Amino acid sequence: MSKKITIYDLAKTLGVSAGTVSRSLNDHPSISMKTKERVISMANELGYKTNKFAVNLSKQKSNTIGVIVPKLNSIFMSTVLAGIEKIVNDAGYNLIISQSLESMEKEKLNAKTLYDSGVDALLVSLAYDTSDFDHFAHYIRNKIPLIFIDRVHNLPNCSTIIINNRLAGFEATEHLISLGCKNLLYVGGNIKRNVYLDRLEGFKDAIAKHQLDFDQSHFLETDLSPDDVDSVIHYIKSMKNAVDGLFVSSDNFAAHIIKALKRENYKIPQDIKIVGFNNDPISDLVTPTLTTVNYPGYEMGILAGQSVISQLNGSINLQPANSITLRHKLIKRESTFN
Amino acid sequence: MSKKITIYDLAKTLGVSAGTVSRSLNDHPSISMKTKERVISMANELGYKTNKFAVNLSKQKSNTIGVIVPKLNSIFMSTVLAGIEKIVNDAGYNLIISQSLESMEKEKLNAKTLYDSGVDALLVSLAYDTSDFDHFAHYIRNKIPLIFIDRVHNLPNCSTIIINNRLAGFEATEHLISLGCKNLLYVGGNIKRNVYLDRLEGFKDAIAKHQLDFDQSHFLETDLSPDDVDSVIHYIKSMKNAVDGLFVSSDNFAAHIIKALKRENYKIPQDIKIVGFNNDPISDLVTPTLTTVNYPGYEMGILAGQSVISQLNGSINLQPANSITLRHKLIKRESTFN
């Protein structure tokens, strides 16, 4: 039992050649039913297991798909991953997951490691500060499918899975405006990342459309980390015109801000109305419940998974650059009641 | 550039043998500095990449570590994973992650797939309903390190990484009792799982110690899923003696219960005091903030990672069954103020 049994062992005990055994096991058409059955039953009997290492070597593929995410411990990302995992697993692939910890350096390292370890495809959501993309060149050059999710970058022949962040930002902002807010503040993340930049653009769009005035003071770039809450509160309190509408690019961060604002005796939504982003479970559990933009993480994962698989199977005509945009939705809750 | 270059190519261009190239690249002692340098610089020049598939085949190991978790999209689990990933990545291993989706069947499938794909070790947190453990037999028989995290089972030669759930449950319960609660309810998960059973035992311990009465009506087994909230509320309202202390085995579920109780006009903590479990970020963001037991997910991940690595390196004497218990801590917040 401890000895690994190979197709040669099977071949010997059955009195056939190794090739025949291999083909039988793989249900190759040019093998007689009788032989196939004989081989298969003997394989079961001896407890034969195909050796993936050998398969990988001869096929030069690993049946694994690499993933690089900024952080594993985020409910959004892990939801995306759950979706991806489900799909690719059903398709017989394994997921090798690594985290960049929001650092481009680590992301580069991960990309290299995954490349070296021979992943058949790579899914990426970019780190906070990634500003060059050479580390993906190998993949593109060698035609290894490369798909960006959520935090994306346009590279030739790479798919992207996103939502329309600009429109979502627009809608969120317009919602605030429609409730009478006049002095808005957008609290976002690093605008190197499409998601935060696009939402800012949407924010500006809405402001422009409704002819409110915009200057830089209406936009605060943060790390969206709990550590930044104090400075945000400070900023809010120091604004010339009292802020009456807040658009925060992350539910989690918004929840922290709500807590801090309440401590400062702000009434929400009376004094300040707040819209978050992501439809994180937390948004429905805080008090007041948080208006937010639904971000279909699981569906993004599913689609990303399907997209990789179809590219790997060559079953779909790989468009040079196809981009999938999912539907978002503004969810109105107590934090913006009138 | 598109052609893969191998040690044979290097050997040919350098006029040495493939063996020499291989040894140079691996810094084998019996190669002259000069040759090594020649080989290495040529390797860089030609863009040589070692082919992991071949390495794996000849070494019969993959440099990957498998992980099976119940769900990826849980903040606790993804935090554990973040810890694991950090450690094993630094040690040069990749993580293949799969989710059982709380189903033993899927867990079996995952275990088999990972085994077949040749992981060098396996980390597991058990599914909700796993009741037999044959699917881990391969690992044990072949001496592939197998480590259980959080939701564990005692198997020969397998490490476990846990906290003392019984003691934590005891402390949480005693805390409620010390505040004057007389009629307690423990809302837990499937008691097949050590974590929920142990906390229940701790709950009973505290009750016994303080001579409150216990019968089955003080324990409610649930799926800890938001869908169960209504039935929990219903149960609470239907109890003969009004519940004044609630111990819920999950912060997330507790948060949902709090929300529902508030809707039913219960005052927390005046009418009912509540203790959750996990120190999920949500516990500090709900109103009232939730007393809970800190569960060091990241540290568990770190330790799990270190444990695997040391077993793989053989650097530590693998005790037959070593179990690591981490420190927990009751965190008192508003939901149990007096």
Add this chain to the structure above:
DNA sequence: TTGTACGCGTTATCAG
């Protein structure tokens, strides 16, 4: 210090 030759387990090609 270096070269040779074979093993690792499978798949693929080409005969038969």
Add this chain to the structure above:
DNA sequence: CTGATAACGCGTACAA
């Protein structure tokens, strides 16, 4: 339909 043999790329005894 089946067998023999050559890749696949690297590690490594064994020899030199």
